[in-house]
Amino acid sequence: MTSPSVIDLHDAISDCWNQIGVVGDQSCDKLPANIHCRNCDVYANAAQRNLQRPVDAQYRQDWASHFRARQDGGDAKDHSVLVFRIGREWLALPTKVFDSVAPQATPHVLPHRSGRGLLGIVNIGGKLYPCMSLASLLGIDEHDAPPAKGRHTFARLLLMRWEEQSFALPVADLHGIVRYAGSALQTPAATINKGLSRFLSGVITENDLRIGCLDTALIGFQLARLLR
Structure with missing residues (x-):
């Protein structure tokens, strides 16, 4: 046959x-x-x-x-980030800090621990994760969403790991993985709000998107601090 x-x-x-x-x-x-x-x-x-x-x-x-075939011209794209949106801001963190992406889930609020960026606990695949608000940490209005431009939006939970601690991070939309050359990282514009700018290591451009690359160590430290 x-x-x-x-x-x-x-x-x-x-x-x-x-x-x-x-x-x-x-x-x-x-x-x-x-x-x-x-x-x-x-x-x-x-x-x-x-x-x-x-x-x-x-x-x-x-x-x-x-x-x-040899690739002529341009620097090697040696960085990989996962790009997501909170409010109007497109942001990114290195792909290596994420375990997976999960559907949205309603967090269970912890007694006497509301606010300060800790939204509660979510159950993902039988495992409990602290659900953290990046919007609160970065000073972003998460309800200030951009107008739809003929595409679906995909609100998700990003399961991030930093120094053996896992977090669930709600995002309003998910763009996906973007690779870029380290030399393409630009200085954040002075017009970016101060609450967000101190968490940025730089900005990259992907098609028509301006993406703020978050300082991984600073974000991880602040998320861990919110759990104490």
Whole structure:
């Protein structure tokens, strides 16, 4: 029995996400529960089949040539950050400090510990995390959201780890991972509010976004201090 060709296997995958999912008319009955097609088992199974498709010698040769080619010009993108939004501010922290991203969850308030940035405790996958407000720490109005520009927003909890302590950080939107060269880091503008600017190590640009890169050590220290 011969293996199916690359084209046959690829065509057999139904791209329902482009028809009735987030890219289509959004009529899929699974969408309300999953929020986004990438959380759906149908999408995951299609991705798995796509990764398992056979490839021919020419395909391997083309990609081998691509990765062998030297990249001329520009500095190496040696930094990787996860970009998220709080209020109107797009911010970033290094990807290495995050364990995972989780759906929003309502924190359970702790007696006599309200305010000061500690929102309460959240249960994520059977594990308890202190839920911390970066908006409060950075002096950002989290209700001052920018107008929608034809895209979905994805409020999430970022599960961050700093010196063996884990935190859940609510964010209003998630852009994703951005890689940049260290030399591209710019000085924060003088117009940035002082509460936020002291936590920034610099600013990067990604397409039309101006992203404030947070000082990881300072953020970690302040979050830990709020738990004492």
